[in-house]
Amino acid sequence: MKTILLHVHDDIGQAARLEFALDLARATSGHISCVQITPLEYFVGTDPFGGMYAVKEVLANLREQETAERARIEARLASEGVSWDWLQFDGNVAQTLISQARLADVVILSQPARGDDPVAEPIPVVPDVALHSRAPVFSIPAQVKPLDVAGPAMVAWNGSYEAAHALRFAVPLLKLASDVHLVEITQETRDFPSTAAASYLARHGLEPEIRTVAPGDKGVGATLARTADEIGASYLVMGAYGHSRLREMILGGVTRDLLGDARIPLFMSH
Incomplete structure (x- = not known):
């Protein structure tokens, strides 16, 4: 960076x-x-x-x-x-x-x-x-601890273009992390599952841990936030989802929820 x-x-x-x-x-x-x-x-x-x-x-x-x-x-x-x-x-x-x-x-x-x-x-x-x-x-967040780039990092993965863009941009930062956790909240078959993302990171010298987590009652955003807390993640890498119409931003539900409630920095790309 x-x-x-x-x-x-x-x-x-x-x-x-x-x-x-x-x-x-x-x-x-x-x-x-x-x-x-x-x-x-x-x-x-x-x-x-x-x-x-x-x-x-x-x-x-x-x-x-x-x-x-x-x-x-x-x-x-x-x-x-x-x-x-x-x-x-x-x-x-x-x-x-x-x-x-x-x-x-x-x-x-x-x-x-x-x-x-x-x-x-x-x-x-x-x-x-x-x-x-x-x-x-x-x-x-307005109240944030000092950035520990050597701490654990979490990547929210769903196989989308947005998640892939965020992952590629984050590689230089992920190389400094003690652990990289690829978290996939899904039971569906994807064209680009978390194993594909893990293989990509492996070519950059990273050995991510893959986690598949079932979505909770409060939704995907809350599940990601809870998982980040469990991991002790220094930051969360994720795709930014949404579209614009006459400059009015309409964000996807997961992005909107995390932006409103995240207690750790969010590294996002569309």
């Missing part, structure tokens, strides 16, 4: 995102590209004649907050001994991250929150970026 794209925004998930990016950069000798985006769409209105205007006082206050946030994070990065740079943009957050991720190895975002404070919560861009970025996404 040599190029790590970190979304910078002053919210309750920023501290966890930064710590995770630093852990990942140190473990992989990677470079952190900090991307700070002013979400102008939230501060632009329209008048009765079709014109557009910015709420100047609010926008000025936001610029001041962003300047302070940049100074704070740059001071931290300067003391961490990692390679980094800073990119500043105005515009749509999801679209800008998708554009900037074209040469990134991974994008660090925050897991969507379910609180009552939209100002403090992370901007909910994970679904959009995960489904449209050419790079995989790490979705990080």
Whole structure:
């Protein structure tokens, strides 16, 4: 993971995102590209004649907050001994991250929150970026332990294109794990069963353990989360499922459930 794209925004998930990016950069000798985006769409209105205007006082206050946030994070990065740079943009957050991720190895975002404070919560861009970025996404819970790349890793496998994309992208990280667990929640015959994924990983020098788990009463997402807890997984690799219609993201049930409740980082690719 040599190029790590970190979304910078002053919210309750920023501290966890930064710590995770630093852990990942140190473990992989990677470079952190900090991307700070002013979400102008939230501060632009329209008048009765079709014109557009910015709420100047609010926008000025936001610029001041962003300047302070940049100074704070740059001071931290300067003391961490990692390679980094800073990119500043105005515009749509999801679209800008998708554009900037074209040469990134991974994008660090925050897991969507379910609180009552939209100002403090992370901007909910994970679904959009995960489904449209050419790079995989790490979705990080607001409260997350330090990343242990040498700990166990779990891969959710169902033979889909999405799961295969995520698995291939994750290989450099999986090589650092103490154990790799391929977890398949199915009793059905698949064109690409977990044994095919295990053979692929074996060619990369990995010896994954295959687990076939029956889905529980609470659904596949809950079963995956429970299995990750049992394994003690440092992170979960999975496909991001869904489609878009006029930019409204409709995620598959498993992806949506895990994004809402996961207690460990999710490494996702569509």
